[in-house]
Amino acid sequence: MANNRELNKVRSMTAFGRAEGTYATGTAIWELRSVNHRYLEPHFRLPEVGRPLEAKLRDTLRKTLSRGKLELTLTIKPNSVEHTGLEINQPLAKALIHAARQVAAGEDTQPLNPLQILQWPGVISEPEADTEQQSATILQTFREALQQLRANREREGAELAKFIEARLVGIEGQVALVRERLPEILEAQREKLRNRLEELSIDLDKERLEQEIVLLAQKADVDEELDRLSAHTAETRRVLAGGGAIGRRLDFLMQEFNREANTLSSKSIVTDTTQAAVELKVLIEQMREQVQNIE
Structure with a gap:
């Protein structure tokens, strides 16, 4: 476990x-x-x-x-x-000292230098590694x-997950804002269309007017984009909860988020939805930058 x-x-x-x-x-x-x-x-x-x-x-x-x-x-x-544990070959050292003294006997030579004895091959041995x-x-x-x-x-990954979660909450807020305002936006656009036609003294029959209103509503309908943004938010949370090597999957989701935000922006007919699309893009880009660092 x-x-x-x-x-x-x-x-x-x-x-x-x-x-x-x-x-x-x-x-x-x-x-x-x-x-x-x-x-x-x-x-x-x-x-x-x-x-x-x-x-x-x-x-x-x-x-x-x-x-x-x-x-x-x-x-x-x-x-x-x-601490190297150097070992001295005592018999060889003694033999060298004895031989040196014999050679020096009766001769005017310098005193025996111990370092010279130690430098003799085989006197000092280093234990093999x-x-x-x-x-x-x-x-x-x-x-x-x-x-x-x-x-x-993992510690840094936990912080990245918190950062991404905060942006997901922000995305949910923008989606909820657009959903809440959408009926009001569409009604305002219908009224704007009626007023515009009156100003131009264009007399459209009721059926034609309704057709124009339907076309306007279709153009401004972003329910699918909002649904997909919500779905991507849920999927991102699911992937984060699963953990492991999820960086590539998250990177793909960031691309999908961007696609929906761009579509939302292109369908915008009022400042409110345009501003929401801009905020979404900012939040998505912040997530995307951090996702690049997730395994």
Whole structure:
């Protein structure tokens, strides 16, 4: 159930994630950055030790995210000298010291320098890195950074969903306003037509006048556009509630919103509906800009 709830969250494509993991000889540091993109486009920056793991890293990424342009940087920091666990080959060092003293016996030579002994091949050995442990740490740390990135995406996605919901409420308000005013607008236009005909001294029979009024009403009839705007509002809410990778679906809905707003504007015969169409376009554009950043 927990996994299903995670899938239902709205996710932004802009986020950052960072994680560190230590192993015997060093520390693995992952830094992940993502921005919006039509597809999933990862760019890995890996040191040599990370290259054999790239296929596994990409597979993990694909299972977690579906869209976004990502920069994924791995940094390996070796432990400082005091923690490297350097080992001294004591028998070899003693043998070298003994040999040096024998050579120096009776000779006027400089005192033996310990650093020269340590520089002799084989005197100091550094423990070999445990590649299995190192690889496991790199993979685990990557998963942790990726989960942090995803969590940040979800937090920003929740804010985007709130932003879009506020605009949907605004759209509903404009639709309700036009619906409420529509009968009054049509009646005013009928009266305007009658007055205009009287001013021009055009005597139309009652049937012809009714035909003209019907044509005017048809031209100004925006019930279908208002119904579709309401339907798109409901569908947008449904998609947001479903969560997941919904960016493309929302982008399509924004196009449909724009189509209806443009039609409403073209059918407008009074200032009220023209102003409502303008307000709708502003609200839709605000949503569209934010939808571009939703996964």
